[in-house]
Amino acid sequence: MRSLGIVAMALLIGAGGFVLTEFFRSQRLADPTDRCVEAASSARQAFEAGPMARGGRRVEELTAPQRVETPEGAMPGLILCRGEARFSSGAQDTLWYALVPAAGGDAGQFMIHAAPGEMGRRSILALR
Known part of the structure; x- marks a missing residue:
């Protein structure tokens, strides 16, 4: 017993x-790198909800995303990620996306903005 x-x-x-x-x-x-990987499917959805997808451009394939160092002057708390994407048109380009801290949200809640190419990166970094 x-x-x-x-x-x-x-x-x-x-x-x-x-x-x-x-x-x-x-x-x-x-880890921010893990967040980029977790947000990859949401980035695809964010891109496909935007104006480029309305013109018929879709993300067919997105490689494993990487976290990119956020430049000075960017929105505080922004996590910048990139992945190489193949689009439905056959074009290949970098898909930039950012996890932007939600205004008034709890810690760990983000909005996602996604855009291709260097212009996409610039537009994401211009978020305030």
Whole structure:
């Protein structure tokens, strides 16, 4: 009976440790590079909701995105990402997208803006 109690206590301590570890792990913010990867499908949707997609241009394929250093003067908290995209027209270009902190939102909530090419990067960085 005594050994059964010891096993039960060991299981409870192990389960408690697991729960605490998972709790603290869920509280930390994701690495910005991870956020770029997580937001890739949302960036595709953001692009396809814009004016270029209304003209028939769609993102067929998007390579693994990378986080890009945000230049000085950009909106505080902005996470800038890029991925190489192949469009429905057959053209290939860089798809730039940014995770912009939501105004008045909780920490970790972002809006996504996406645009192709160097002009797209400039328009994203011009966000205020």
